[in-house]
Amino acid sequence: MDYKAAFQSAVEKVRSEGRYRVFADLKRYRGDFPRAAWTQVDGSRRDVVVWCSNDYLGQGQNPVVIDAMHQAIDEAGSGSGGTRNISGTTRFHVELEEELCRLHEKPAALLFTSGYVANEAALSTLAKVLPGLIIFSDELNHASMIAGIRNGGCERHVFRHNDLEHLEQLLIAAPEVAPKLIAFESVYSMDGDIADLAGTIALAKKYGCLTYLDEVHAVGLYGEHGGGVAERDGVMDQIDIIEGTLGKAFGVMGGYIAGDPDMVDAIRSYASGFIFSTSLPPALCAGAAASVRWLRDHNEVREIHQERASSLKARFAAAGLPVMDSVSHIVPVLVSDPVHCKMISDMLLEDHGIYVQPINYPTVPRGTERLRFTPTPFHTDAMMDDLVKALDALWARCNVKRLGGYAA
Numbered sequence: 001m002d003y004k005a006a007f008q009s010a011v012e013k014v015r016s017e018g019r020y021r022v023f024a025d026l027k028r029y030r031g032d033f034p035r036a037a038w039t040q041v042d043g044s045r046r047d048v049v050v051w052c053s054n055d056y057l058g059q060g061q062n063p064v065v066i067d068a069m070h071q072a073i074d075e076a077g078s079g080s081g082g083t084r085n086i087s088g089t090t091r092f093h094v095e096l097e098e099e100l101c102r103l104h105e106k107p108a109a110l111l112f113t114s115g116y117v118a119n120e121a122a123l124s125t126l127a128k129v130l131p132g133l134i135i136f137s138d139e140l141n142h143a144s145m146i147a148g149i150r151n152g153g154c155e156r157h158v159f160r161h162n163d164l165e166h167l168e169q170l171l172i173a174a175p176e177v178a179p180k181l182i183a184f185e186s187v188y189s190m191d192g193d194i195a196d197l198a199g200t201i202a203l204a205k206k207y208g209c210l211t212y213l214d215e216v217h218a219v220g221l222y223g224e225h226g227g228g229v230a231e232r233d234g235v236m237d238q239i240d241i242i243e244g245t246l247g248k249a250f251g252v253m254g255g256y257i258a259g260d261p262d263m264v265d266a267i268r269s270y271a272s273g274f275i276f277s278t279s280l281p282p283a284l285c286a287g288a289a290a291s292v293r294w295l296r297d298h299n300e301v302r303e304i305h306q307e308r309a310s311s312l313k314a315r316f317a318a319a320g321l322p323v324m325d326s327v328s329h330i331v332p333v334l335v336s337d338p339v340h341c342k343m344i345s346d347m348l349l350e351d352h353g354i355y356v357q358p359i360n361y362p363t364v365p366r367g368t369e370r371l372r373f374t375p376t377p378f379h380t381d382a383m384m385d386d387l388v389k390a391l392d393a394l395w396a397r398c399n400v401k402r403l404g405g406y407a408a
């Protein structure tokens with residue numbers, strides 16, 4: 001076997017489809033979010049404005065968060081030193097889990113090293129501890145949920161995205177006595193649409209299902225205290241399992257689930273991805289706890305965030321740019337071609353100092369390639385004007401489709 005040739009041909013396949021990924025080498029300037037220094041391949045540096053960060057509120061730069069992390073390092077050192085069971089449960093982990101219980105008004109919460117691990121570990125373990133479980137999964141669920149559901153090895157049915165009629169058809173067809181779970185997200189991060197939580201909960205009650213809700217793109221961002229869309233919609237107590245991340249709006253890193261204490265205890269006791277991995281460093285826990293606490297009391301930041309997103313959508317629409325119909329803080333603009341998508345992204349970066357990563361297959365279906373903008377409270381009107389002007393010029397140059405067809 002020519003191993004080297006096999007690796008090269010695998011990569012060549014990706015490259016030939018125009019979706020070879022090149023990572024931008026960035027260094028954020030503390031206190032000057034969303035600006036960063038971009039180091040080019042030749043080693044030269046240039047300042048850019050970042051338009052695609054999932055640090056949606058700039059919490060990664062909030063002095064309250066940074067100070068908490070510094071203090072934890074000074075008090076307790078760097079790593080946790082073990083798995084949760086073997087000396088890796090620190091005061092910082094316990095306090096963060098308590099903070100997450102308060103956030104979601106749930107009696108129990110459990111930390112994981114990332115949101116991906118939380119989904120994979122929780123869903124695969126639920127399938128194992130509930131014999132005969134059938135999982136009903138939205139077709140646009142995140143890769144980490146799909147991995148968990150697959151690894152659980154249970155029966156699974158995929159329902160059309162946010163289609164409750166289809167979900168009900170699948171529920172009716174399943175044996176009445178079987179344990180069931182509906183796995184879905186609140187904010188879908190690539191289209192920016194939001195699930196009907198109350199409608200899904202009603203179906204879950206009618207057919208005796210558990211509900212598992214990924215609020216990764218909503219925690220910190222929606223609800224009076226940042227508890228997510230479930231808090232906003234007043235249904236937090238009716239979702240059985242809430243899953244979230246500490247790496248996006250909370251600006252740090254880590255993942256978690258929150259819910260019933262017996263459910264959490266079962267996952268704690270059986271989930272391989274929880275048990276056999278070194279726990280989060282104390283500083284991350286301290287920073288995340290400070291971030292959750294601070295955002296709970298600063299609803300005005302969420303209001304500014306929504307205003308910024310609405311403003312950017314309106315600007316794109318006014319310029320005839322094909323902004324997708326998002327009801328959330330996520331602002332996707334369709335390019336519908338992987339090569340153009342990458343090219344526009346490259347030109348924005350190189351010619352305009354604007355960084356937005358192209359979103360291509362397999363993250364989104366082929367033919368729906370897009371640029372996904374995530375304006376934060378720190379993106380100014382002037383930055384938006386620069387962005388719209390640059391995009392408008394590139395749309396003309398590449399003859400990309402506009403709202404209502406191609407421009408002359």
Ligand SMILES: *Cc1c(COP(=O)(O)O)cnc(C)c1O
Nearest residue numbers: 114115116142189216245247255
């Ligand atoms: C990013 C993401 C995750 C994973 O969270 P991480 O903390 O980044 O590992 C899970 N679900 C969804 C919907 C995501 O977008």
